[in-house]
Amino acid sequence: MSLHDDAVLVLEQFEGRAVEADLADGADGAEGAGQQALRKVYLDHLAAHADGLWKACGAGHLTASALVIDPARGRVLLTLHRKLRMWLQMGGHCEPGDRSLADAALREATEESGVSGLTLLPGGPVRLDRHAIPAPCHWHLDVQYAVLAPPGAVQTISDESLDLRWFRYDEVAGVADASVVNLLEATRARL
Numbered sequence: 001m002s003l004h005d006d007a008v009l010v011l012e013q014f015e016g017r018a019v020e021a022d023l024a025d026g027a028d029g030a031e032g033a034g035q036q037a038l039r040k041v042y043l044d045h046l047a048a049h050a051d052g053l054w055k056a057c058g059a060g061h062l063t064a065s066a067l068v069i070d071p072a073r074g075r076v077l078l079t080l081h082r083k084l085r086m087w088l089q090m091g092g093h094c095e096p097g098d099r100s101l102a103d104a105a106l107r108e109a110t111e112e113s114g115v116s117g118l119t120l121l122p123g124g125p126v127r128l129d130r131h132a133i134p135a136p137c138h139w140h141l142d143v144q145y146a147v148l149a150p151p152g153a154v155q156t157i158s159d160e161s162l163d164l165r166w167f168r169y170d171e172v173a174g175v176a177d178a179s180v181v182n183l184l185e186a187t188r189a190r191l
Contacts, residue, residue, distance in 0.1 A: 001099075003053055003094060003098055003099065003100065003101070003104075004046065004050070004052070004053055006099070006100040006101060007042075007046060007053060007062055007101055007143070008043065008046055010100070010101050010102075010124060010125060010143065011039055011042050011043050011046070011143075012043070013124060014035075014039050014124065014125055014128070035127065035128055038128040038129075038130055038141075039128060041130065041141070042062065042128060042141050042143075045059070045060065045062075045141060046062070052141075053094045054093075054094065055093050058138070059138060059139070060133075060138045060139030060140065060141055061093070061094075061139075061140070061141065062094065062101070062141045062142075062143060063091060063092060063093055063094070063140045063141065063142045063143070064091060064092070064094060064098075064101045064102075064104035064105035064108060064142070064143050064145070065088075065089050065090060065091020065092070065105060065108060065109075065142050065143070065144050065145070066089060066090055066091060066105040066106065066108065066109035066118075066120075066144070066145040066146060066147045067089040067090075067126070067144070067145075067146045067147070067180075067183050067184060067187055068089070068090060068109055068113050068115065068118065068147055068149055068153075069121075069146055069147070069148060069149065069184075069187055069191075070148075070149045070153065070166070071148070071191050072151070073166075074168055074169050075166045075167060075168050075169065076089075076166070076167055076169070076172060076184060077090075077113055077115070077149065077153075077155055077164065077165070077166050077167075078164075078165060078167055078172070078175070078176060078180070079112055079113070079158075079160070079161040079163070079164050080161055080162040080163035080164070080165070081160065081161065081162070082159075082160050082161060082162050085162070086176070086177060087165075087167075087175045087176045087180065088176065088180060089109075089144070089180060089183060090108050090109040090111075090112040090113055091105065091108045091109070091112075091142065091144075092108045092112075092160075095107070101125070101143050101145075102120055102124070102145060105120070105143070105144075105145040105147070106118060106120055106145075106147060109145075109147045111158060112158045112160055112161060112164075113155050113156070113158075113164065114154075114155050114156025114157070114158065114164075115149055115150075115153045115154065115155055115156075116150075117149075117150035117153070118147040118148065118149060118150070118153075119147060119148050119150075120145060120146075120147055120148075121145065121146040121147065121148055121187065121190060121191075123190060124145075125143045125144055125145050126144050126145060126146050126183060126186045126187050126190060127144040127182060127183050127186045128141070128142065128143060128144065129142045129144055129179045129182075129183070130142070131179065144183050146183075146187040146190070169184065169188065172184050
């Protein structure tokens with residue numbers, strides 16, 4: 001199966017989780033409805049662009065990221081991104097050797113955190129997040145996973161980071177943007 005085919009399958013299967021988010025969201029289901037709308041944008045993008053997973057796609061491209069979480073200690077590992085100068089989850093572009101979006105997310109998390117022994121949180125992606133990026137490309141269509149840190153995980157700053165730090169759950173909103181906060185909330189709901 002190609003990476004493109006995997007991405008389509010992952011997004012098609014994500015539909016059920018977005019509906020579950022609607023039900024769990026309670027009052028208006030806004031989070032699940034927003035995730036459903038993004039899922040359609042991603043699928044339409046892949047249908048229109050055979051290169052929709054690659055950085056060279058000028059209309060935008062899918063990326064894969066992962067929140068590194070240590071549930072036993074109630075904390076997450078964030079990177080101070082070198083270019084963006086923001087605290088973010090680990091993540092980035094798909095590479096030709098990636099067999100799946102999950103593989104890409106796990107590879108990015110491992111490379112950027114330096115933590116060995118990370119494992120994907122079961123159940124596929126946790127969220128979708130679309131954000132504008134500077135030209136020549138226009139959009140990152142991020143497929144967001146979560147990975148569990150092993151006991152005693154030791155991080156190492158990569159070339160892509162200015163800093164790498166563990167934050168307690170209640171500290172994340174004070175340092176990161178809404179995308180990271182939403183990813184943390186969705187991850188905690190799945191734990």
